[in-house]
Amino acid sequence: MPFSLLVSWRYITANRLQTLLLVLGVALSVVVFVFITALINGLNIYLTQETTSKIAHVELDPPSRVARVLVDDSRFVAQPVSTLQRKQIRNWQQVIEIAESTPGVSVISPIVEGNAFLVRGEATQPIAIQGVEPNKVDAITNISRYIIEGSAELTTGGLIIGADLATELGLLIGTPVLLRSERGAERLLPITGIFRIGLANLDQRVGFLSIRAARPLFDLPDGITSLGLKLDNPAEAPTISIMLQNATQLKATPWQEVNKSLQDATDAQGRTGNFIQGFALLAIVISISSALLLSTYRRRAEIGIMRATGISRQFVAIVFILQGVFIGALGAFLGAAAGYQLCVQLASITRPDGSSMLPIAPNEGGYMLVIILTIIGAALAALLPARAASAVDPVEAIQQ
Amino acid sequence: MSQTLLLAKDIIKTFRNGEQETCVLKGIDLTLTQGKMIALQGASGSGKSTLLNILGLLMRPTSGELRLLDHALTGLSDGSLSSYRNRHLGFVFQYHNLLPDFTALENVAFPAAAPAGRLTGDIRKRALELLDKVGLSDRSHFLASQLSGGQKQRVAIARSLINNPKLVFADEPTGNLDQDSAKQVMALLRDINRNDNTTFLISTHDNSVAANCDEIVRIIDGKIAN
Ligand SMILES: Nc1ncnc2c1ncn2[C@@H]1O[C@H](COP(=O)(O)OP(=O)(O)O)[C@@H](O)[C@H]1O
Ligand SMILES: [Mg+2]
Numbered sequence: 001m002p003f004s005l006l007v008s009w010r011y012i013t014a015n016r017l018q019t020l021l022l023v024l025g026v027a028l029s030v031v032v033f034v035f036i037t038a039l040i041n042g043l044n045i046y047l048t049q050e051t052t053s054k055i056a057h058v059e060l061d062p063p064s065r066v067a068r069v070l071v072d073d074s075r076f077v078a079q080p081v082s083t084l085q086r087k088q089i090r091n092w093q094q095v096i097e098i099a100e101s102t103p104g105v106s107v108i109s110p111i112v113e114g115n116a117f118l119v120r121g122e123a124t125q126p127i128a129i130q131g132v133e134p135n136k137v138d139a140i141t142n143i144s145r146y147i148i149e150g151s152a153e154l155t156t157g158g159l160i161i162g163a164d165l166a167t168e169l170g171l172l173i174g175t176p177v178l179l180r181s182e183r184g185a186e187r188l189l190p191i192t193g194i195f196r197i198g199l200a201n202l203d204q205r206v207g208f209l210s211i212r213a214a215r216p217l218f219d220l221p222d223g224i225t226s227l228g229l230k231l232d233n234p235a236e237a238p239t240i241s242i243m244l245q246n247a248t249q250l251k252a253t254p255w256q257e258v259n260k261s262l263q264d265a266t267d268a269q270g271r272t273g274n275f276i277q278g279f280a281l282l283a284i285v286i287s288i289s290s291a292l293l294l295s296t297y298r299r300r301a302e303i304g305i306m307r308a309t310g311i312s313r314q315f316v317a318i319v320f321i322l323q324g325v326f327i328g329a330l331g332a333f334l335g336a337a338a339g340y341q342l343c344v345q346l347a348s349i350t351r352p353d354g355s356s357m358l359p360i361a362p363n364e365g366g367y368m369l370v371i372i373l374t375i376i377g378a379a380l381a382a383l384l385p386a387r388a389a390s391a392v393d394p395v396e397a398i399q400q
Numbered sequence: 401m402s403q404t405l406l407l408a409k410d411i412i413k414t415f416r417n418g419e420q421e422t423c424v425l426k427g428i429d430l431t432l433t434q435g436k437m438i439a440l441q442g443a444s445g446s447g448k449s450t451l452l453n454i455l456g457l458l459m460r461p462t463s464g465e466l467r468l469l470d471h472a473l474t475g476l477s478d479g480s481l482s483s484y485r486n487r488h489l490g491f492v493f494q495y496h497n498l499l500p501d502f503t504a505l506e507n508v509a510f511p512a513a514a515p516a517g518r519l520t521g522d523i524r525k526r527a528l529e530l531l532d533k534v535g536l537s538d539r540s541h542f543l544a545s546q547l548s549g550g551q552k553q554r555v556a557i558a559r560s561l562i563n564n565p566k567l568v569f570a571d572e573p574t575g576n577l578d579q580d581s582a583k584q585v586m587a588l589l590r591d592i593n594r595n596d597n598t599t600f601l602i603s604t605h606d607n608s609v610a611a612n613c614d615e616i617v618r619i620i621d622g623k624i625a626n
Binding site: 001002003004006007010011014301302304305306307308309310311312313315394395397398399 | 449479487495498510511519559560
């Protein structure tokens with residue numbers, strides 16, 4: 001064992017109570033760091049899961065296309081263009097094959113979507129119709145899970161709508177309602193399911209229909225309007241989007257692009273977390289620095305003896321830096337272990353329905369990071385005391 | 401023939417406290433020959449410690465020249481002086497001699513182990529031999545804080561010898577001891593001086609200590625009196 005290590009270990013074990021308190025103080029700061037890291041990461045995971053479980057991870061749409069000019073006449077200031085121009089994917093079977101062979105893609109759902117009105121007596125409400133294959137009704141959003149009345153069965157040709165829309169029009173299961181599409185087609189359909197997902201725009205404005213029932217309404221006998229994809233790992237959506245866009249010439253949109261506010265929210269949480277982490281580290285540095293500074297003062301005469309016998313300034317400085325590193329390492333490992341235990345305990349507290357009270361992720365406590373930062377911080381904290389110790393003048397110290 | 405170990409020429413030391421200047425050493429000339437045990441006598445406050453600190457390279461003189469073992473030492477850096485001190489000089493002080501949280505053995509070994517980086521088997525063996533020489537081999541694993549005053553000074557003497565110095569400075573080594581312990585310590589220094597030919601410069605204001613030495617150097621009013 002290097003002699004400097006022996007000397008610094010002897011110093012920190014000479015006053016056990018003081019060292020214990022110091023290590024506990026460091027450990028406490030580490031617990032705060034771990035707790036806040038696990039909480040923020042857990043919150044991000046929870047929010048991301050909540051979002052990605054309800055939407056497509058990648059959406060494939062026909063590429064944007066300039067609308068056809070209806071009358072080419074320079075007398076018009078604004079030339080009328082066809083807004084009824086259909087954008088559709090005709091070769092969608094082929095696109096499905098490409099998507100199926102792309103690694104990381106788990107589910108592919110062809111969709112015929114369009115805008116329509118629900119008319120009941122005098123009342124009219126706009127609705128965005130999603131025509132999906134009946135066996136894929138749960139592929140993008142798990143509708144079955146959110147059904148509060150009726151069922152998610154689409155094969156019977158009925159319409160599934162959100163609870164808010166149902167209330168507004170006074171619709172119950174079995175009530176027939178007139179659906180008028182943007183193409184002017186009309187159909188009388190029964191309500192077969194009512195869902196409540198908890199997202200206002202879904203519960204108020206979206207309805208599900210089988211793709212077969214949707215085709216005549218939107219005048220799409222063969223083509224589809226988009227493809228919704230689910231991935232094994234939602235975080236890979238941007239890279240997989242680029243791959244699919246290149247392979248299919250369709251416009252591929254990763255979910256992150258349509259949910260910028262989620263990114264903003266998790267970024268803001270991250271910054272709050274960094275702030276608290278910074279304070280926890282600062283507390284570690286200050287407590288170690290002040291304790292060691294006090295120790296250099298108490299041991300002035302001893303340092304003077306060492307210097308008088310010709311022991312170098314560097315040796316004295318290293319002894320004090322190593323003391324800081326020992327205290328930092330002990331506190332870091334103790335705090336990381338205690339912080340993990342705390343997070344596990346907190347994560348196991350559940351609501352009556354079995355879900356976790358705190359969205360804390362015990363495995364995401366930043367343990368490696370906090371241990372490394374604490375040890376580096378402790379070494380830096382010891383620099384000032386080490387300088388003070390190595391500057392002790394032997395003559396003054398011995399004559400005291 | 402006996403060889404010149406230390407040569408000091410016209411050493412002047414002035415302390416400055418703000419406006420006030422005190423000239424403590426007013427031109428000291430001194431030659432120490434190898435193998436002698438020399439007493440440095442003088443009243444309290446006469447400058448004995450100041451002179452020992454300067455000769456022992458712990459303090460720089462205001463002016464004057466110093467040669468040790470035929471090396472000119474004026475103008476060396478703090479680091480070089482420290483390393484020179486470690487390799488060639490030994491020290492015994494009146495108070496604060498040992499590191500209380502280390503054993504007697506570790507205290508003796510310290511000035512050798514720190515520069516070596518490790519407390520090697522050789523250093524440990526040499527430290528044990530020295531503890532045996534000062535009659536404390538049975539106390540080698542006692543913490544310094546558990547030793548009596550006389551035992552502490554004997555450990556300090558063992559420590560001063562660990563790097564085989566030619567010259568050992570002892571600043572009132574018995575000043576803090578009872579009469580019996582003081583006698584024991586002086587007898588020990590005498591022994592080491594006779595057996596190993598180690599040179600000692602011992603400051604004291606005690607006549608009985610001085611009587612034990614080969615030579616007496618008196619410091620009066622900042623100068624060496626003849
Ligand atoms: N750092 C210092 N600053 C000012 N005066 C000092 C300092 N060190 C010693 N002195 C003075 O120098 C004189 C000699 O001190 P010292 O060498 O300790 O004497 P001795 O060891 O013979 O008792 C004393 O008057 C003391 O007050
Ligand atoms: Mg003195």
